[in-house]
Amino acid sequence: MALTFRSSTAACLVAFLLLVGISSGIAAPSISGVAKRVDVAITSEVFDESTELAPRCDDETFLRRAYLDIVGDIPTPEAAVAFLLDPAADKRARLVQELLDEPHYGQNWARYWRDVVFYRAQEPRARIAVNAMVVDLAQQLNENVGWDQIASEFITARGDVREDGHTAIVMAQDGRTEETTAEMSRIFLGIQIQCAQCHDHPYDRWKREQFHELAAFFPRIGVRQVREVTKRSFEVYASDRYSQRQRKQNNDRRPTAEHRMPDLNHPELPGAVMKPKFFLTSASLPLALRDDERREQLAEWLTENEWFSIAIVNRMWAELVGEPFYPAIDDIGPDREPTAPTAMKLLAKKFAEGGHDIKWLVATICQTDAYQREARPRRGPTGTSFAANVPQRLRSDQLYNALLTAMGGEEQGSNARGYRGANRGSARPRDAFDELFGYDPSEPREGISATIPQSLALMNGSEVHSYLNPAKQTLLRKLTREIDNNEALIVELYLRCFNREPSDDELARATAYCYEVSKRTEAFEDLLWVLVNSAEFQHRR
Secondary structure, three states, X not given: OEOOOOOHHHHHHHHHHHHHHHHOOOOOOOHHHHHHHHHHHHHHXXXXXXXXXXXXXXXXXXXXXXXXXXXXXXXOHHHHHHHHHOOOOOHHHHHHHHHHOOHHHHHHHHHHHHHHHHOOOOOHHHHHHHHXXXXXXXXXXXXXXXXXXXXXXXHOOOEEOOOOHHHHHHHHOOOOXXXXXXXXXXXXXXXXXXXXXXXXXXXXXXXXXXXXXXXXXXXXXXEEEEEOOOOEEEEEEEOOOOOOOOOXXXXXXXXXXXXXXXXXXXXXXXXXXXXXXXOOOOOEOOOOOOHHHHHHHHHHHHHHOHHHHHHHHHHHHHHHHOOOOOOOOOOOOOOOOOOOHHXXXXXXXXXXXXXXXXXXXXXXXXXXXXXXXXXXXXXXXXXXXXXXXXXXXXXXXXXXXXXXXXXXXXXOOOOOOOOXXXXXXXXXXXXXXXXXXXXXXXXXXXXXXXXXXXXXHHHHOHHHHOOOOOOOOOHHHHHHHHOOOHHHHHHHHHHHHHOOOOOHHHHHHHHHHHHHOOOHHHHHHHHHXXXXXXXXXXXXX
16 A cells, blocks of 8 residues: 655654754653654655555464464464454464563564574584573573663673573684674674774774773683583683793683784784773773673663664564565664664664663564565665564574474474574484574575475475374374364365465365275365475464
């Protein structure tokens, strides 16, 4: 539909008033109030009179979208029918709140952050830290611990990586000072300052000295093996005791007293000692401070900075709406231009004022018109941002969960909660599935597409065919016995896979196929196979 748009002068006035509201110090408004203001800001800054907006999605689409986004699974037919028959005007908002209260909310997003951290790991053995990270982070997310506190615990972590999940980032980078510095900035600030490690940043304002000043917060940490009679692990540790002659070479990952910036002209020399300084504010610490003083102060400065809130808002908006405010999820900063800056700043400001509440942020985005529009293919260079939601290929855990729910499967293996475990030799189906279908969620989604091995796994793999085997007591076998009417069974399978009823054309074609196949069980095995192999099943729309 064409958008009715105000004059450019009025649009500028709207943006000005919204920004005034941001800085006025008033109490954060309700979820619905902020959501409406975000939509108004996007309308004034992005759309014009020629913009064709996708209409509001139907309840079936919203239901499946919200389930996959929040708890990483699809709803059961019973949940779908209950929601679709609910006449209440606020049922979408209530659904979001109910899903945020589910324990699978924390598990789903802990797995998301697991992939953010470990797809950039420098140390392959770091996978032994995965289980602890997912368990600990899932608990914190479910308890709605503030994102600032969570980030602070990652920045200041030390201890056994099998027991403290917050050691994951340091462990993934093998305790290397420069790599740990780069990841802390990328994950929590969305700024890839590592581009300034060897030279001034080619596109942004960051200087080489600023990267190494940030690295000066992390020289006293390291990773070492823990070898006990009953346990093999790694430990993130810190040391504040050094002799005068102790010096860290470039390939030595042991803790050192201070961080030195390598001399590019004379690499054989130790380099200049760098004073800990936070590059976004130039706040600094004196040399010789203890490790805990350095990292705790950095955590405070980092989480209080506006880019900390902007980074998580940009990332969560991209996951839920399908397109970030900035061109990239984790490559932002003051030298980059966002789309709809007023809307972005409004969300970030209110997120910070509300105690860095991730559940609030998810609920607010889910109430926006931008989130609730129908999905359209990812726009081209001349398309308009946020005119529609964008389909997202399911992450490996979401797809695995959806298969289990649609086909009536149960989690297999000793780790039934579905976390990637510490033993690389484990044969849990979820682990193998993740190896095949996983991807780095920080990468642009337009570059992520199905591969031939993935297609073959869904078409011919044992995971899918085990739920279609007529010789086993599968859900499909149970349904074909209980539901005699072919049309009713077709509707049941569509509800299970797509959380909607089939269209008239889909129902007619499926019914005709059932009559063509001599064996009824084979016909419905084929139908279920087609549904789970479809693009609709493998995407969140």
